[in-house]
Amino acid sequence: MYLTEINLENFKSFGRKIRIPFQEGFTAITGPNGSGKSNIADAILFVLGPKSSKAIRAGKLTDLIFNGAKSKRPAKSCRVSLVFDNSDRVLPIDKDKVTLTRVVKISPSKSEAYYSYFYINGRSSSLNEFDQLLAHARISADGYNFVQQGDINRVVAMSNLERRRILDDIA
Amino acid sequence: MYLTEINLENFKSFGRKIRIPFQEGFTAITGPNGSGKSNIADAILFVLGPKSSKAIRAGKLTDLIFNGAKSKRPAKSCRVSLVFDNSDRVLPIDKDKVTLTRVVKISPSKSEAYYSYFYINGRSSSLNEFDQLLAHARISADGYNFVQQGDINRVVAMSNLERRRILDDIA
Amino acid sequence: KKYGLYKVFDAIDRNFQEIFKELSNGGDAHLQLENPDEPFEGGLIIEARPLNKKVLRLESLSGGEKSLTALALIFAIQRFDPSPFYLLDEVDMFLDAVNAEMVARMVAKNSSYAQVLMISLRKVTLTKADQLYGVTLTGGGISDVVGKVNLAEFKTEQPPEEGKS
Amino acid sequence: KKYGLYKVFDAIDRNFQEIFKELSNGGDAHLQLENPDEPFEGGLIIEARPLNKKVLRLESLSGGEKSLTALALIFAIQRFDPSPFYLLDEVDMFLDAVNAEMVARMVAKNSSYAQVLMISLRKVTLTKADQLYGVTLTGGGISDVVGKVNLAEFKTEQPPEEGKS
Numbered sequence: 028m029y030l031t032e033i034n035l036e037n038f039k040s041f042g043r044k045i046r047i048p049f050q051e052g053f054t055a056i057t058g059p060n061g062s063g064k065s066n067i068a069d070a071i072l073f074v075l076g077p078k079s080s081k082a083i084r085a086g087k088l089t090d091l092i093f094n095g096a097k098s099k100r101p102a103k104s105c106r107v108s109l110v111f112d113n114s115d116r117v118l119p120i121d122k123d124k125v126t127l128t129r130v131v132k133i134s135p136s137k138s139e140a141y142y143s144y145f146y147i148n149g150r151s152s153s154l155n156e157f158d159q160l161l162a163h164a165r166i167s168a169d170g171y172n173f174v175q176q177g178d179i180n181r182v183v184a185m186s187n188l189e190r191r192r193i194l195d196d197i198a
Numbered sequence: 199m200y201l202t203e204i205n206l207e208n209f210k211s212f213g214r215k216i217r218i219p220f221q222e223g224f225t226a227i228t229g230p231n232g233s234g235k236s237n238i239a240d241a242i243l244f245v246l247g248p249k250s251s252k253a254i255r256a257g258k259l260t261d262l263i264f265n266g267a268k269s270k271r272p273a274k275s276c277r278v279s280l281v282f283d284n285s286d287r288v289l290p291i292d293k294d295k296v297t298l299t300r301v302v303k304i305s306p307s308k309s310e311a312y313y314s315y316f317y318i319n320g321r322s323s324s325l326n327e328f329d330q331l332l333a334h335a336r337i338s339a340d341g342y343n344f345v346q347q348g349d350i351n352r353v354v355a356m357s358n359l360e361r362r363r364i365l366d367d368i369a
Numbered sequence: 370k371k372y373g374l375y376k377v378f379d380a381i382d383r384n385f386q387e388i389f390k391e392l393s394n395g396g397d398a399h400l401q402l403e404n405p406d407e408p409f410e411g412g413l414i415i416e417a418r419p420l421n422k423k424v425l426r427l428e429s430l431s432g433g434e435k436s437l438t439a440l441a442l443i444f445a446i447q448r449f450d451p452s453p454f455y456l457l458d459e460v461d462m463f464l465d466a467v468n469a470e471m472v473a474r475m476v477a478k479n480s481s482y483a484q485v486l487m488i489s490l491r492k493v494t495l496t497k498a499d500q501l502y503g504v505t506l507t508g509g510g511i512s513d514v515v516g517k518v519n520l521a522e523f524k525t526e527q528p529p530e531e532g533k534s
Numbered sequence: 535k536k537y538g539l540y541k542v543f544d545a546i547d548r549n550f551q552e553i554f555k556e557l558s559n560g561g562d563a564h565l566q567l568e569n570p571d572e573p574f575e576g577g578l579i580i581e582a583r584p585l586n587k588k589v590l591r592l593e594s595l596s597g598g599e600k601s602l603t604a605l606a607l608i609f610a611i612q613r614f615d616p617s618p619f620y621l622l623d624e625v626d627m628f629l630d631a632v633n634a635e636m637v638a639r640m641v642a643k644n645s646s647y648a649q650v651l652m653i654s655l656r657k658v659t660l661t662k663a664d665q666l667y668g669v670t671l672t673g674g675g676i677s678d679v680v681g682k683v684n685l686a687e688f689k690t691e692q693p694p695e696e697g698k699s
């Protein structure tokens with residue numbers, strides 16, 4: 028199982044539709060400060076870590092929606108799809124390709140309200156179904172397989188007690 | 199007024215006598231991780247910031263004494279001298295050259311005990327005299343003229359209240 | 370419960386020792402429970418001995434040595450609980466060129482067992498990837514991704530050869 | 535007491551705006567008291583607008599943008615309360631090559647008014663210094679300082695030209 032592409036639409040600083048194909052093995056991402064590198068990581072966490080406390084560096088979910096720039100008006104919703112190659116059936120779904128999609132939409136009527144939608148291969152799903160699927164494939168965002176910017180500093184600054192708690196969580 | 203040289207002897211990882219001459223203007227220091235770059239900064243803070251809370255990254259003063267390596271036994275004392283060009287008489291001492299020296303010695307008899315000595319141009323001095331002299335020349339280590347490794351991260355991580363307190367201290 | 374922790378501790382400590390030895394080109398490191406009899410009463414101590422140095426607690430290492438040691442611990446946990454997908458965001462920031470090279474080599478090796486996405490500004494890392502993307506901000510303030518990154522702009526970054534002219 | 539704070543706030547804010555504009559090649563930034571009438575009841579807010587972007591609080595900037603903004607604040611304080619001697623230890627760590635270059639330029643400029651000692655691993659910084667020292671660890675585990683550092687080993691480091699092959 029591996030990630031074959033990411034589709035972003037109005038997610039954070041990606042104020043349009045973007046498709047990023049991936050291969051197996053080692054992919055590196057580079058670019059200037061503030062260009063949007065960590066926002067790609069946040070997009071993956073947004074889908075893989077629905078319950079994850081690992082902040083997607085946003086106060087509330089609607090902060091993830093593109094909020095405008097010089098050349099474009101703010102969007103009303105954002106969508107991220109992760110497409111996985113599932114030919115080894117690691118995800119318990121009988122398909123070679125599995126697409127996980129998450130959408131957040133600002134409610135047109137009530138101001139602070141928003142809607143959050145989950146889809147698996149286009150079929151409507153739920154946060155819980157995502158969670159079970161991901162835990163099964165061991166790619167959920169709660170593990171140490173996601174090392175966000177600044178995590179190294181946080182581990183260095185931890186007390187001995189906090190470090191032991193890492194082992195408690197794993198045990 | 200500027201720093202013309204630093205003399206280190208058994209200070210942290212500098213397990214011998216080393217003299218580093220400086221010019222006015224911009225001096226850069228580079229080298230691999232763990233080679234001793236920040237230890238040079240600590241040596242300057244050791245002399246300029248006697249009362250300074252800015253940790254010289256040591257639990258107690260005797261941690262600053264060279265504690266041995268493959269090729270050398272631990273030392274019993276460490277000494278750091280800073281030599282300043284004082285031809286503009288910014289330091290209230292009537293000499294072209296002012297040498298500030300600080301020594302820490304482990305007591306030969308009582309364990310854990312240590313002695314701390316201060317010298318100005320070779321003449322015995324005290325922590326208070328150092329403090330007055332340095333404050334006068336505006337080079338004491340308590341200001342923002344010393345930005346230690348990690349300080350930028352600490353400013354970024356501060357709360358709004360902590361940041362305001364920076365202004366309080368300055369006012 | 371205690372036995373569960375001992376088991377996890379032993380396995381991660383073994384990984385940590387191996388990984389630190391490889392990343393630091395021959396140094397040693399190990400984990401230690403502050404209170405081995407009652408582990409939940411104490412914390413976890415990390416000790417590391419960079420090459421040619423004495424054993425030290427994590428707190429008394431240099432900035433770069435600390436970050437390499439913390440990274441070795443994270444890799445040790447990853448090896449204990451493997452996943453098909455890893456994401457690493459600027460983990461090589463504090464490292465000098467030699468240490469960054471060692472980390473990039475290990476990541477490249479790991480990427481033959483699992484997919485790895487690594488965000489980095491370091492040339493020594495970018496040259497080891499199978500695939501490289503550049504992220505840019507367009508004039509209009511919107512992020513875009515380009516497939517063609519010119520690595521020649523990055524030139525090799527080495528720590529100065531000490532003592533050589 | 536309140537007036538003392540207002541005076542310091544105004545002066546440092548003015549410096550901060552100028553310095554951020556110079557470091558970010560045209561962006562804006564400013565300081566704001568959370569409670570301007572009763573400053574001691576509130577904190578200090580930092581807002582920055584990198585080039586081509588909207589105004590944002592420090593918290594929602596990227597890692598590198600945050601560190602550039604924090605550095606601009608520190609430089610603003612230094613300009614307010616000048617000293618004959620400055621020491622900067624790896625302040626350019628999180629910056630891409632362009633931002634590191636802007637910081638190195640500013641430091642080089644400042645060094646004509648005061649003595650500056652800057653510890654750095656970045657080539658863009660080292661090439662701007664009047665004097666360069668290398669620190670090494672000898673085989674016996676003792677630190678030493680060498681005057682001859684070979685910068686050719688460091689090669690220029692630039693962010694990839696986006697979009698160019």
Ligand SMILES: Nc1ncnc2c1ncn2[C@@H]1O[C@H](COP(=O)(O)OP(=O)(O)OP(=O)(O)O)[C@@H](O)[C@H]1O
Pocket residue numbers: 038039040041058059060061062063064065066067090091092093094095176504584587590594595596597598599
């Ligand atoms: N909802 C949003 N709409 C538009 N832009 C956003 C939104 N949320 C965040 N941003 C922008 O994204 C930028 C941060 O991008 P990101 O953190 O991905 O940068 P980066 O490439 O990782 O940089 P660095 O190298 O400094 O870590 C910020 O400058 C912010 O303006």
Ligand SMILES: Nc1ncnc2c1ncn2[C@@H]1O[C@H](COP(=O)(O)OP(=O)(O)OP(=O)(O)O)[C@@H](O)[C@H]1O
Pocket residue numbers: 209210211212229230231232233234235236237238261262263264265266347419422425429430431432433434669
């Ligand atoms: N009293 C002491 N005796 C001997 N060595 C010491 C002593 N105190 C600290 N050290 C050594 O100094 C080293 C740290 O050096 P320093 O922090 O100056 O490194 P650095 O060059 O700044 O590295 P980095 O680039 O990672 O910040 C540690 O590895 C530690 O072993």
Ligand SMILES: [Mg+2]
Pocket residue numbers: 064065066176596597598
């Ligand atoms: Mg980032």
Ligand SMILES: [Mg+2]
Pocket residue numbers: 235236237347431432433
């Ligand atoms: Mg250092």
